Amino acid sequence: MSEKRRKRSYDEIQSLNAQVEICSSLESDVAEDNFNKPGLSKMYVKQSTRGRIDFITPKLAAALDKCKISDRDAVHRLISTAEALGEDVEKLIINRSSIQNSHIRFRKERAEKIRNNYLVTIKDSVVIHWDGKLLPSLTGQKSVD
Known part of the structure; x- marks a missing residue:
């Protein structure tokens, strides 16, 4: 049973390695094609464009x-x-x-x-009210702050 597992995992690793090799060869081909074009480097294969429309109101x-x-x-x-x-x-x-x-x-x-x-x-006029409140005085004849 364990021998079957080992063989299956070994086969899976081999198939993954083959896929990685295929992908890396495709990427290198694309990178080399783009590298030969003027203004492009291997590091930046795909250059994204920035947005130009400011729509926030x-x-x-x-x-x-x-x-x-x-x-x-x-x-x-x-x-x-x-x-x-x-x-x-x-x-x-x-x-x-x-x-x-x-x-x-x-x-x-x-x-x-x-x-x-x-x-x-x-410019017209300003009235400023402070925290105080006008109350009748102890004598009751006038209001005080």
Whole structure:
């Protein structure tokens, strides 16, 4: 019984070695073909292209903020949504750092708008209320802080 197991495992190892040799020879052929082309090296056989379309809007960034979705979770959700809508994900800029940068940029813009709106209203008049409350004095004739 053990002799059969040894023979079977030996045959499996031999078949795996043969498959590895075939795969490595195919990879070397592809690498050599690509190496002969100008501008390519053996190390980088397939070069991926980066996305160029920035599609994150202030409304999308605000929705991600409101739902408390982290940048890393947003990457997964945006990729799956884009694929479901039939968009080519390779053309879109979807990564954690670009989402984080767009969040920062839109928050700064929103804060600047609020600051500018506040400066316009501050020119009219401002009433400041402190923590104190006016109560009648012990004599009851006037109110004191």
